[in-house]
Amino acid sequence: MEPLLYLLTLVTVTLITVVFYQFFFGKRVMVSERLQSIKAIGVDYEEDELKTPFIDRVIAPLVDRMAKAVGRMTPSGIKDKYETLIIQAGKQKIMNTNKLLLLQLVSAVIFGGLMYAVTILANLPALLFTAVMAFIGWMLPYVQYRSIARKRQEEIQVSLPSFLDLLYVSVEAGLGFDMAMKRSAEKMKGALAEEIRAVLDDISKGRNRSEALRSLSRRTGVEDLNTFVTAVIQADQLGSNIANMLRVQSMSARTRRRQRIEQAVAKLPVKMIFPLVFFFLPAIFIIILGPALLNVLEALSGTDILR
Structure with a gap:
């Protein structure tokens, strides 16, 4: 009786293993067999894939996956706002919301990391300056696209x-x-x-x-x-x-x-006031009052300053 029980247990486990293998690995085996049959007739798709540039084959899919991960963590309201900005800038063919968010994140990390290194070398408050530069890096791509959108709107207008x-x-x-x-x-x-x-x-x-x-x-x-x-x-x-x-x-x-x-x-x-006050008027004062000031100093000191 016990040998029969062992035999039935072995058959059951074998059947379950075969079912699980077919369920999880059956498609992979079929694809592998199909590739082997294609290789047999002289077509090597792996070589064609290796001929693809490294950026298109590795970097671009990695960037897409990272951008999607950042997009999933972003609230829908912010994504809608960014989508509108990209469309108004006319860059919807080369940029999307997820990529712009990823670009902001990378820019913030780069700016913050560089400033952190500078603060460590210069013995400055690391946290404050790093946070400020990271915020600037985060806002820089958004401000750039906002500027492009405004220029495009002005052109249309x-x-x-x-x-x-x-x-x-x-x-x-x-x-x-x-x-x-x-x-x-x-x-x-x-x-x-x-x-x-x-x-x-x-x-x-x-x-x-x-x-x-x-x-x-x-x-x-x-x-x-x-x-x-x-x-x-x-x-x-x-x-x-x-x-x-x-x-x-x-x-x-x-x-x-x-x-x-x-x-x-x-x-x-109104816009000309500040350039006049800070740039033109000082130069005019120097040209007009400079010689008179030198003459006054010469008269007071009794010596020839220009000599």
């Missing part, structure tokens, strides 16, 4: 009146609104033309024109462009004359651009 003029003339010439947008974008260069082409690409893929224009407004974050998009959508929904709406929008855009220029010119005297 400056280009908008010219685009509206072209659009109005094209519609008056008899073109449809979408074709007029295409022709106007072809005549222009820069961020606004790229965004208009993106809108036309969305429309050609079957997206509703209103949704494509709203997406344009969200991507850019330019108030004047948002006003234009709202007017186009309302004219579309109410069935009003597009040409009249474009004429009004073009005149309003030119008026706003002139007002912004006048406002910037009005601020120039």
Whole structure:
């Protein structure tokens, strides 16, 4: 009886082992056999993989995994804010939220580490200076992308009146609104033309024109462009004359651009105060009062200072 029990136990354990092996390692064995069969016909995928640059083969996947890990630890509100910033900067093809967060972390570590080494060598308060430099390193990529986004928004804002003029003339010439947008974008260069082409690409893929224009407004974050998009959508929904709406929008855009220029010119005297006080006036004082001061000193001392 006992030999039979031992035999049944052995068979049961063997079956369980085979089942677990097939469950966990069966696919791996199949893949290995498939690779062996491919090698047998003369195709070596391992060699092709080794021909791939080291950065694409090792560094890039490692960076992606680290960026995803940082992204998982970041609150969704901050990620949404960073995503909006990247889109407004026009860098969504080369950057994403996780990579920007990882870039900030690496920058903070580098700046903080360098400052820590300097403070140790110079006998300075290590914790304070290291924390300050780490914070600067953390904020530097964000500030850089914020600056890129603002410059891009300013470029779109400056280009908008010219685009509206072209659009109005094209519609008056008899073109449809979408074709007029295409022709106007072809005549222009820069961020606004790229965004208009993106809108036309969305429309050609079957997206509703209103949704494509709203997406344009969200991507850019330019108030004047948002006003234009709202007017186009309302004219579309109410069935009003597009040409009249474009004429009004073009005149309003030119008026706003002139007002912004006048406002910037009005601020120039205030902005010139500090350069005048700290740079121009001291030089003028030295040139005008320098010789007189030397003459006064010469008269008081009774000797020729310039000799």
